[in-house]
Amino acid sequence: MEYFTVSLLNGLIYGLLLFMVSAGLTLIFGMMGVLNFAHASFYMTGAYAAYTLAPLTGFWLALALATLIAGILGMAVERYFLRRVHKYGHAQELLVTFGLAYIITELIKLFYGDFPVDYRVPEFLSFAAFRVFAADYPFYRLLMGVVALLMFAVIYLLLSRTRVGIVVRAAIYRPRMAEALGHNVPLVFMSVFGVGAAMAGLAGAVAGAFYTTSPNMALELGVLVFVVVVVGGLGSLEGALIASLLIGLISSFSVGVDASLADLFGLVGLRDWAEGIGGLMTVQVSSLAATLPFVLMLVVLLARPSGLRGEQA
Amino acid sequence: MSAPRLIVLAAACIGIVALPWILPAGQLVAATQMLIAALFACAFNLLAGQSGMLSFGHAAYFGVGAFATIHAMNALGGAGLLPTPLMPLAGGVAGLAFGVVAGWFATMRAGVYFSMITLALAELLHALAPHLKGVFGGEAGVSAMRMPAWGFTFGSETEVYYLVLVWVGACLAALYALTGTPLGRLALGLRENAVRLRYLGYRPHTLKTLVFALSAMFSGIAGGLQAMNIEAANYVLFEIKLSTDAVLFAYIGGVNTFLGPVLGAAVLTFLSHTLSDLTRSWLLYQGILFVLVMLFFPDGLAGLVRRAAQSLRDRGLARWLPPFAVSAASALSITAGTVFTVELLQRMFARDYRSLLAMNPGSPWPDIELFGHPWAPLSPSTWWLPAALLVAGLLAARRAAVMWREPEAQHPATTEATR
Amino acid sequence: MTANQTILSLEGVRKSFGGAEIIRGVDLQVRQGERHAVIGPNGAGKSTLFHLISGSFAPSAGRIRLRGQDIAGLPPERVNRMGLARSFQITNVFPRLTVRENLRLAVLRMHGLSYHFWRPVARHLAVNDDVDRLLETVRLAARRDVAAGDLNYSEQRSLEIGMTLASRPSVILLDEPMAGMSQHEVDYTVGLIQDVTRDCTLLIVEHDMQVVFSLAHRISVLVYGEILATGTPDEIRANAAVREAYLGEQTV
Numbered sequence: 006m007e008y009f010t011v012s013l014l015n016g017l018i019y020g021l022l023l024f025m026v027s028a029g030l031t032l033i034f035g036m037m038g039v040l041n042f043a044h045a046s047f048y049m050t051g052a053y054a055a056y057t058l059a060p061l062t063g064f065w066l067a068l069a070l071a072t073l074i075a076g077i078l079g080m081a082v083e084r085y086f087l088r089r090v091h092k093y094g095h096a097q098e099l100l101v102t103f104g105l106a107y108i109i110t111e112l113i114k115l116f117y118g119d120f121p122v123d124y125r126v127p128e129f130l131s132f133a134a135f136r137v138f139a140a141d142y143p144f145y146r147l148l149m150g151v152v153a154l155l156m157f158a159v160i161y162l163l164l165s166r167t168r169v170g171i172v173v174r175a176a177i178y179r180p181r182m183a184e185a186l187g188h189n190v191p192l193v194f195m196s197v198f199g200v201g202a203a204m205a206g207l208a209g210a211v212a213g214a215f216y217t218t219s220p221n222m223a224l225e226l227g228v229l230v231f232v233v234v235v236v237g238g239l240g241s242l243e244g245a246l247i248a249s250l251l252i253g254l255i256s257s258f259s260v261g262v263d264a265s266l267a268d269l270f271g272l273v274g275l276r277d278w279a280e281g282i283g284g285l286m287t288v289q290v291s292s293l294a295a296t297l298p299f300v301l302m303l304v305v306l307l308a309r310p311s312g313l314r315g316e317q318a
Numbered sequence: 319m320s321a322p323r324l325i326v327l328a329a330a331c332i333g334i335v336a337l338p339w340i341l342p343a344g345q346l347v348a349a350t351q352m353l354i355a356a357l358f359a360c361a362f363n364l365l366a367g368q369s370g371m372l373s374f375g376h377a378a379y380f381g382v383g384a385f386a387t388i389h390a391m392n393a394l395g396g397a398g399l400l401p402t403p404l405m406p407l408a409g410g411v412a413g414l415a416f417g418v419v420a421g422w423f424a425t426m427r428a429g430v431y432f433s434m435i436t437l438a439l440a441e442l443l444h445a446l447a448p449h450l451k452g453v454f455g456g457e458a459g460v461s462a463m464r465m466p467a468w469g470f471t472f473g474s475e476t477e478v479y480y481l482v483l484v485w486v487g488a489c490l491a492a493l494y495a496l497t498g499t500p501l502g503r504l505a506l507g508l509r510e511n512a513v514r515l516r517y518l519g520y521r522p523h524t525l526k527t528l529v530f531a532l533s534a535m536f537s538g539i540a541g542g543l544q545a546m547n548i549e550a551a552n553y554v555l556f557e558i559k560l561s562t563d564a565v566l567f568a569y570i571g572g573v574n575t576f577l578g579p580v581l582g583a584a585v586l587t588f589l590s591h592t593l594s595d596l597t598r599s600w601l602l603y604q605g606i607l608f609v610l611v612m613l614f615f616p617d618g619l620a621g622l623v624r625r626a627a628q629s630l631r632d633r634g635l636a637r638w639l640p641p642f643a644v645s646a647a648s649a650l651s652i653t654a655g656t657v658f659t660v661e662l663l664q665r666m667f668a669r670d671y672r673s674l675l676a677m678n679p680g681s682p683w684p685d686i687e688l689f690g691h692p693w694a695p696l697s698p699s700t701w702w703l704p705a706a707l708l709v710a711g712l713l714a715a716r717r718a719a720v721m722w723r724e725p726e727a728q729h730p731a732t733t734e735a736t737r
Numbered sequence: 738m739t740a741n742q743t744i745l746s747l748e749g750v751r752k753s754f755g756g757a758e759i760i761r762g763v764d765l766q767v768r769q770g771e772r773h774a775v776i777g778p779n780g781a782g783k784s785t786l787f788h789l790i791s792g793s794f795a796p797s798a799g800r801i802r803l804r805g806q807d808i809a810g811l812p813p814e815r816v817n818r819m820g821l822a823r824s825f826q827i828t829n830v831f832p833r834l835t836v837r838e839n840l841r842l843a844v845l846r847m848h849g850l851s852y853h854f855w856r857p858v859a860r861h862l863a864v865n866d867d868v869d870r871l872l873e874t875v876r877l878a879a880r881r882d883v884a885a886g887d888l889n890y891s892e893q894r895s896l897e898i899g900m901t902l903a904s905r906p907s908v909i910l911l912d913e914p915m916a917g918m919s920q921h922e923v924d925y926t927v928g929l930i931q932d933v934t935r936d937c938t939l940l941i942v943e944h945d946m947q948v949v950f951s952l953a954h955r956i957s958v959l960v961y962g963e964i965l966a967t968g969t970p971d972e973i974r975a976n977a978a979v980r981e982a983y984l985g986e987q988t989v
Contacts, residue, residue, distance in 0.1 A: 040430040089613055096372060097616060099430060100569060103374075104609035107562065111602035115660070116667045224558055228441045231434040239430070288449045299442035306426055306435070500845050500861075501854035507842045510831035517791065517829075519817035519846050519904055528852060 007140060012258045018146050020253025021153035025208035026226060027233040027245045028160070029201025035240035036176070036197055038095055042102040043082060044205055045227030046109040051075040051206025052213025052222065053113055056124035064127045068210045075206020080199035087198075088191070106223065113220045121219035149211050156204060157246075173197060232302045252298045259297050262290040334483065338476040346475045347547075348591040353479075353486045354543050355587040358560075359567040359579035360493050361536035366565075367573030368497065369529050370509030371425070372433045375440025376537055377560030382416045382443075383409030383538025384545040384555055385454060391462035391546070401467040406485055406542035413538015414531055421530025425523055428512065440561055447553035459552030462545075482543050489536055494576055496532070505529050566608050572618025581620050599660050606656065629722070641721035648714035655707030661688055662704075666695050744769040744938050745790070745821075745908055750799035750809075752785055752962075759785045760796070761962035767908075772930075772939040774949045777959035778982070783942045784826055786959065787910050790940075791823040792816040803908065822906035824897040826913045826942075832886030836877050836896055839885050840868045843903030867903070874929065875899040890917040895926070902933055909934060911941040915948060927952055950974075958982070 030044045054071035062070065082105060090097045126145045133141035164170040175183040176193040184190040213222070233252060237244030265288055270279035290297075333340070337349055358380055365371045383406075390408035394400050400408060424435045447454040454460070464472040472478060496502045504525055507515050512522045545551045563586075571582020586604060593600045615622055630638045665671055665686045674684060685692035693700045745767040752760040759782045767773045775783050789796050795810035802808065808816050831839050841858065844867045845851065850858070858864060872878040875895040880888060885896060898914055911930070915923050927948055930939065943949050949956060949970075956973045958965040960982050966973060973979055 034430075040434070086609070086613065090616075093616055095429070096370075097612060099372070099433065100565070101609060101612045103565065104605055104612055107605040108602065108609060111599070111605055115599060115602060115664050118667075118669060228438060232438055235427075235431060235434055235438070292449050293446070295445040296442050299438050299445070302435070302438055303423060306423060495857065496854055498857035498859065499854040500850040500858050500864075501852060503838065503842060503858055504845065504851070506834060506838070507831055510834055511829065514829050514831065514900075515842070516813040517817055517823060517825075518843050518900065519814050520851060521814050525852070528854075532854070 008261055011140065011142065012261060013254070014142065015146065016254035016257030017250060018150040018153075018253070019257060020250035021150050021157075022208055022212050023226075023229060023233055023253055024246050024249035025153050025156060026205045027230045027237075027249055028157070028242060029204045030230055031234055031237075031239060031242060031245045033198055033201045034234070037087075037098075037194060039087065039098040039102070040095075040239070041198075041201075042099060042227075043106040043109060044102075044201070045223040045230055046106045047075045047079055047202040047205040048209035048212075048226055049113060049220070049223040050078055050109065051209030052124065052218045053117060053122070053209075054206070055210035055213060056122055056218055059124075059127070064130070068207065071210035072203045072207040075209070076199040076203030078206075079202020080195050082202070083195045083198035106227070110220055110223055117220070119220060121217045124213050124218040126214045145215055149215065152207065152211050156207065160200075160204070229298055232298045235302050236305045252301065255297050255301065256294055259290050259294040265289045338479055346479050348588065350475070350479050350482050350547055351591070352584045352587045353482050354540050354547065355563070355567060355583035356580040357486045357489050357543070358537055358540040359564055359571065359583035360490055360576075361533050361540060362564040363568045363573055363576075363579040364493060364496070364505070364536070365530060365533040366568055367579070368502070368509060369505040369526070370512075371428075371526065371530070372565075373424075373436040373530075373533075373561075374433050374565065375436035375438070375561050376533075376564045377556055377558070378420065378440040378443050379413045379417055379534035379537035380541035380544070380560055381447075381551070381553070381555035382534075383413040383541030384551040385460065385541075386412030386538070387542035387545040388460045388462045388551040389453075391464070392460070395465050402465050402472055402546075403468060403470075403481055403484075405546055406539045409538040409540075409542020409545065410535045411538070413541065414535035417531040417534020417538070418527065421527045421534065425526035425530060437561070440556060440558070444553065444556035444558075447556055454553045455551075456553075459550050459554075461550040463549060464546060478547055482547065485539065485543055489539055490580065493536060497576065501525070501528065566604060570608055570611050570618055572620030572622075574617050575620045575624070578618050578620035582618065585619070597657075597661060597664075599664050602660060603657070641718050644714050644718040644721060648711045648718055651707050651711030651714060653711075655704040655711060658688070658704040658707065662686060662693060662695065662700070742769045743767065744804055745940065746800075746802045747786075747790070748800045748802075750786075750789060750801060751797045752782075752789055752794075753797045758797075759962050760789065763799070763959070763962070763964055765957055765964060765967070767938060767940055768955075769938055770936075771954040772934055772941065772952050774953035774956045775940065775942050775959055776944075776946075776949055776956060777965075781959045782962045783959055784912060787823060787912050787940075787942065790816075791821065791910060817904060817906075820907040821910065822901045822904050822908075823910035824901040824912055824914055826916070828890075828893045828897060830885040830893060830896055830900065833884055835882050836885055836888070837868060837872065837881040839896060840871045840899055840903060841865075843900040844868055844871070847904055871899045871903060874902070874933070876925065891919070891922050894918060895922075898926070898929070906937060908938045908940065911939065911943075913942055913944065915943065915945060923948060 026045065026048050029047075030041060033039065033041050033044070051071045051074070054074045055067045058067035058070050061067075082102070086101050086105060087098055090101050126143075130145050130148065132144050134144040134147050135142055162170075164174060172183065172188050173193055173196075175186075176188065176190050176197075180190050180194075183193070209222075216222070229252065233245055233248045236251070237246070237248030267276055267279040270276055338346055341349060358376070362373065362376050365373050365376075387405050387409040390400055390405055391402075420436075420439050424432055424439065427435060448456060464478070466472060470477050472481065497505075504515070504520065507520075508522060508525060508529070512526075515522050515525070541551075541555070567583040567586055568579040569582070570586060571580065572578030590600055590604075593603075597603075611618060617624075626642070665688070671684075671686070683695050685694050687693075743766045745765075747763050747765040750760055750763045750765075751758065763786065775786065777783055788794055789809070790801060792808065792811050792813035792815065800807060800809055803816070803819055803821055806819065808819065808821075831842065834842070841864060844864055845858070847867070848861065848864050850861065850864070869878070872881055875898055877892060877895055877899065880892060885893065888896065894914055894917060898911065901909060901911065914930070915926050918926060923945065930941075930952060939952075941949075941952065943952075953970060955967060955969055957967040958973065958976075958979050965982055966976050966979050968976070
């Protein structure tokens with residue numbers, strides 16, 4: 006029972022974290038038709054910025070500044086790079102973001118080294134929130150979940166209840182019309198890009214303290230984010246949320262499952278045969294935890310090619 | 319073909335064949351790597367440049383081919399069914415088989431979805447491989463030895479070079495021939511307007527899967543050649559680096575011509591070999607070059623060369639040389655400025671230097687040795703130099719752009735019609 | 738081949754997108770060998786009708802039958818293989834490939850070469866003959882090596898027609914094939930259409946009334962997703978409701 010509760014909490018929170026990053030990606034794609042390969046790089050930038058600033062400005066201010074830095078980086082990417090290749094089409098834009106992701110990773114390696122850095126949860130936040138049966142549940146994990154939920158609420162309200170939100174939604178669906186009505190659509194594009202990047206940066210700043218902060222984090226998360234958007238359907242916020250939570254839960258639960266296919270065969274008395282085969286039969290689910298999101302993606306592709314809530318193939 | 323082109327082509331062929339006599343020993347390995355990279359990039363381009371399907375996970379098929387070949391080498395010992403020179407076939411078959419399955423899935427979607435799926439498939443393999451020690455050998459990987467066959471020992475680098483050369487040559491020829499076949503033409507159709515093909519009665523999904531499988535097959539052969547070259551295969555082959563390399567080589571070289579990716583792969587592999595001793599930031603330079611190409615020269619180095627040759631023909635040497643010289647000077651200046659900046663920064667932030675700083679806090683930062691000259695990292699005089707180089711380079715680039723645009727002989731600005 | 742057999746039939750076809758019903762119960766019987774025009778004001782749903790027939794999407798209700806076989810909801814490649822080909826109102830060619838290459842792609846399947854990759858296409862003489870023949874028919878032979886995206890608008894329409902004809906279909910759907918053409922080109926294309934549709938059935942959407950009345954054996958008038966009337970050109974000309982709904986003050 007303890008395992009179940011802890012895994013549930015962990016899974017939901019990790020899913021929310023994934024959602025923070027993929028929401029921005031989905032919004033940007035819905036708006037500009039561009040898959041921003043560098044999106045996870047904003048996540049990484051947020052983490053490293055917070056790591057650098059925390060000793061100088063204190064943890065909270067570092068989080069805020071890191072978010073801002075990621076947002077500015079995002080706006081710069083849109084303004085100086087994407088806008089230039091817009092005329093060549095989506096494939097070119099994708100490649101430019103791919104190149105930028107590559108460069109950002111290499112720059113991080115240049116400035117911080119090709120190994121993880123010691124970005125840790127600050128002392129005053131590393132206590133137990135409550136006890137789950139026999140174990141302590143860290144407060145910081147809850148904090149991550151709360152930040153994600155708050156951010157989601159803010160964005161949702163912004164988009165649906167404010168004038169700015171209406172203009173943004175108009176620019177997403179009918180950019181030319183919005184422009185004809187006098188709205189500065191390029192500014193909207195740049196802002197949405199910046200906000201999406203800022204969301205990813207905040208996620209990185211918060212999560213980097215808890216998980217590993219290394220030059221590899223962009224790729225690790227990036228691939229998962231891509232799985233989220235394939236499963237949830239690019240352009241659909243609800244799909245991204247469902248998919249993120251699903252993947253978070255799967256990753257979280259599977260880490261503790263020490264069963265393998267051989268155990269399954271054991272149910273029908275064929276354990277020895279299965280173990281004799283070895284290979285895939287004896288690999289434990291916990292070891293394969295990292296691969297399960299990809300398996301989910303393939304399953305969804307087979308069953309529902311357009312994703313859980315997305316557009317037509 | 320025109321006389322000058324023929325001469326260049328002949329010289330290149332002779333050079334390639336005679337390489338073992340021209341190059342010092344030890345450099346030949348680099349040449350072999352260049353050949354393998356060229357095949358891999360070309361196989362990638364069958365999918366990306368010709369069919370319009372951008373794959374970010376091509377390392378998977380390269381790696382599958384490498385492992386299949388390594389196992390074949392161990393199992394068959396260079397004799398019997400597959401003598402050593404034919405070993406890469408194992409890689410090709412494995413690549414083809416895996417490519418059919420992967421391609422069938424991946425091509426169920428188009429555009430960015432396709433790209434993301436290919437990436438995820440490669441990552442899946444990368445995550446799975448360490449756990450299947452029987453097949454992929456765990457941390458240490460799997461190794462094998464090249465066995466003698468057909469009168470050769472395959473012990474020397476020279477023999478390996480020629481084996482790879484023959485295979486790469488044959489595969490490139492096959493890939494080139496493929497472009498002229500009905501399937502090759504339909505691949506172009508897939509790129510230009512896959513939807514229209516449906517209304518003409520074709521099944522794009524089947525076509526795409528077939529093209530994908532062929533691309534994976536040739537990638538598998540390249541992997542097999544690599545496995546034979548270094549006599550080992552390791553699951554790090556499935557890492558993102560190889561997939562990224564394929565993309566970088568092909569696009570920097572130029573995806574709109576057949577030899578573009580070959581050129582890109584050769585040049586970048588060569589630079590990687592020679593420069594990795596001189597700098598630790600080669601990957602960063604590669605990335606910067608890629609982004610610059612994507613922003614300013616979308617048809618790559620090959621396109622650049624082609625346009626330069628075309629404008630030489632149009633303008634004549636006298637009017638071509640000045641803008642070319644300015645362009646070259648601009649490129650050199652920008653490169654120099656960038657290199658200086660990156661190298662200095664790299665040394666400033668290196669672990670050794672920072673330990674040095676930590677040992678003597680409060681004292682001025684020690685000079686950094688670069689290009690045989692000490693530079694004070696915090697002094698403005700140090701940074702004037704790269705700044706000046708970059709600014710000068712940018713101004714020169716502007717001037718060159720103006721000079722190139724001055725009236726040329728008739729060359730109507732139409733879209734390049736594909737052959 | 739009985740002349741008056743129905744080759745393409747639509748019964749009670751409806752199509753809605755979200756809340757909007759675009760096609761509101763269409764009954765249409767196209768007879769084998771005839772040239773049947775569909776006319777109607779803008780927004781009547783003519784292109785949607787073509788999309789439904791050619792397989793772009795499925796009807797919300799109703800049946801579509803080609804030679805008695807249900808084709809409603811089948812994918813476009815299936816419908817095409819059953820002998821129905823269509824052209825597009827918005828140019829839908831292969832822009833960076835030459836005119837010749839465009840037609841060649843259309844022709845390859847007819848020679849069973851869809852998945853063929855061991856001999857160069859240049860060696861397949863029958864294919865190249867077919868392509869040359871098509872180039873002559875649509876009068877684009879002089880522009881064979883020009884990129885399709887560089888053609889002017891009426892040349893692109895001709896290319897569209899050429900690609901549609903390549904699969905030697907028994908039912909041809911032409912969606913405003915003569916938009917943007919000069920009178921001279923229109924006259925030629927009318928003659929061309931009369932020529933090539935001698936042995937097959939034509940369903941054509943056109944706005945140019947002169948073309949419609951000179952080409953069509955029968956005309957159907959589509960207004961707000963419903964067929965107002967079907968008949969010979971004379972019958973349609975005389976029909977008061979049609980005049981009111983569509984022709985207005987035009988004298989034809």
